[in-house]
Amino acid sequence: MRADALRNYERLVAVAAEVVAEQGADASMEEIARRAGVGSATLHRHFGGRTAMLEAVFETSIDAVCKRAADLLGHSDPGEALRVWLQAVIAHAVKNRGLGAALLLSAERGSEFHARITRAGRQLLKRAQQHRAADAGATIADVLGLVNAISLTAERDAAQADRLLALAIRGVSPAAVS
Amino acid sequence: MRADALRNYERLVAVAAEVVAEQGADASMEEIARRAGVGSATLHRHFGGRTAMLEAVFETSIDAVCKRAADLLGHSDPGEALRVWLQAVIAHAVKNRGLGAALLLSAERGSEFHARITRAGRQLLKRAQQHRAADAGATIADVLGLVNAISLTAERDAAQADRLLALAIRGVSPAAVS
DNA sequence: TGCTAAACGGGGTGGTCCCCCATATCGTAC
DNA sequence: GTACGATATGGGGGACCACCCCGTTTAGCA
Numbered sequence: 001m002r003a004d005a006l007r008n009y010e011r012l013v014a015v016a017a018e019v020v021a022e023q024g025a026d027a028s029m030e031e032i033a034r035r036a037g038v039g040s041a042t043l044h045r046h047f048g049g050r051t052a053m054l055e056a057v058f059e060t061s062i063d064a065v066c067k068r069a070a071d072l073l074g075h076s077d078p079g080e081a082l083r084v085w086l087q088a089v090i091a092h093a094v095k096n097r098g099l100g101a102a103l104l105l106s107a108e109r110g111s112e113f114h115a116r117i118t119r120a121g122r123q124l125l126k127r128a129q130q131h132r133a134a135d136a137g138a139t140i141a142d143v144l145g146l147v148n149a150i151s152l153t154a155e156r157d158a159a160q161a162d163r164l165l166a167l168a169i170r171g172v173s174p175a176a177v178s
Numbered sequence: 179m180r181a182d183a184l185r186n187y188e189r190l191v192a193v194a195a196e197v198v199a200e201q202g203a204d205a206s207m208e209e210i211a212r213r214a215g216v217g218s219a220t221l222h223r224h225f226g227g228r229t230a231m232l233e234a235v236f237e238t239s240i241d242a243v244c245k246r247a248a249d250l251l252g253h254s255d256p257g258e259a260l261r262v263w264l265q266a267v268i269a270h271a272v273k274n275r276g277l278g279a280a281l282l283l284s285a286e287r288g289s290e291f292h293a294r295i296t297r298a299g300r301q302l303l304k305r306a307q308q309h310r311a312a313d314a315g316a317t318i319a320d321v322l323g324l325v326n327a328i329s330l331t332a333e334r335d336a337a338q339a340d341r342l343l344a345l346a347i348r349g350v351s352p353a354a355v356s
Numbered sequence: 357t358g359c360t361a362a363a364c365g366g367g368g369t370g371g372t373c374c375c376c377c378a379t380a381t382c383g384t385a386c
Numbered sequence: 387g388t389a390c391g392a393t394a395t396g397g398g399g400g401a402c403c404a405c406c407c408c409g410t411t412t413a414g415c416a
Contacts, residue, residue: 005382005393005394030371038395041374041376079351128351133351135345135351138350142338146346148331149328150324152330153327164320164324167321167324168350171313171349172260175352180414181413181414182413206402216364217364219407227405364409365410370405373403374400377396377397
């Protein structure tokens with residue numbers, strides 16, 4: 001990769017992160033290019049599409065979330081570990097708007113992106129289930145689907161996102177209540 | 179309202195319902211006008227924007243959902259009644275794609291649309307809570323927020339939508355488990 | 357039947373995404 | 387230090403979009 005191309009690539013990722021955080025995953029590609037001071041063709045050449053651009057933007061977020069999952073495997077309370085991790089995923093999605101959409105797009109296109117988070121969360125869920133600290137019938141796909149749904153609709157409102165996650169974790173109408 | 183205007187209005191609502199069910203809430207307005215055999219200006223004059231168009235399209239769905247809530251207030255098991263109603267809301271959103279987005283837009287713009295569903299569900303939730311058949315801390319806004327989040331992300335996959343709702347109802351990690 | 361208020365839709369504006377290709381720049385081999 | 391081929395660039399274009407102006411047509415009434 002030529003030096004000028006690398007400079008532009010890095011600049012584009014930084015600007016894209018900024019604009020996406022402001023406007024969400026459907027931010028205008030033209031504006032990202034404009035703000036970065038390059039032609040829109042350059043942006044499209046570097047990423048080839050919105051999905052790939054979002055993946056580049058959220059690469060480091062994903063790394064952080066996966067690492068967090070690995071760390072939490074050492075936590076003494078498996079149920080708490082799962083809960084904390086799901087909160088972290090939501091917190092990331094709120095801080096950097098667009099992560100939820102990026103994951104959804106990635107899942108649809110079979111990109112590696114979604115698979116990494118799934119692998120990271122699966123062990124956390126399994127451990128919680130073995131300690132009877134999570135619903136035995138839940139799959140990691142569904143748990144992340146739920147978390148992702150919350151991220152998407154509440155990504156502009158951290159307090160709401162937290163409330164919805166808490167509600168989904170303890171259950172709207174858990175069997176224990178009746 | 180002139181007879182020709184009324185004819186076009188009704189035709190537009192019907193065509194819009196069809197196209198939105200096919201393509202989702204962000205379907206092309208131009209295509210709806212094209213399929214209805216009118217100019218796009220006519221469509222915009224009748225509705226004044228996508229949100230209003232979606233509200234017109236889902237008016238009858240909302241009526242049905244609200245009526246269902248009223249009927250279920252007579253159900254002997256309040257927890258079951260709430261569960262069945264939430265399933266019905268999801269089922270509607272899956273059958274007519276776009277309902278979730280319409281509700282979200284409506285809520286953001288303070289339209290009456292969202293308020294009606296909220297009123298309908300509030301009593302159902304309250305009754306379930308009084309019978310200890312629903313989480314005491316849950317608000318109807320949050321419950322519907324969760325249901326809406328599920329509708330939005332899983333509106334193309336009825337089975338997934340059902341699984342996510344079931345999981346949210348019984349809880350990923352209910353207190354009873356540990 | 358004639359008239360007026362209402363509805364209509366072609367076409368314009370300004371925006372989007374994405375791509376082609378002539379031009380400019382980089383990095384190297386001499 | 388220079389010349390040159392490989393690579394990156396971005397203006398401009400195509401196809402689409404939402405939304406609106408305004409000249410034309412039509413409905414419904416007197």
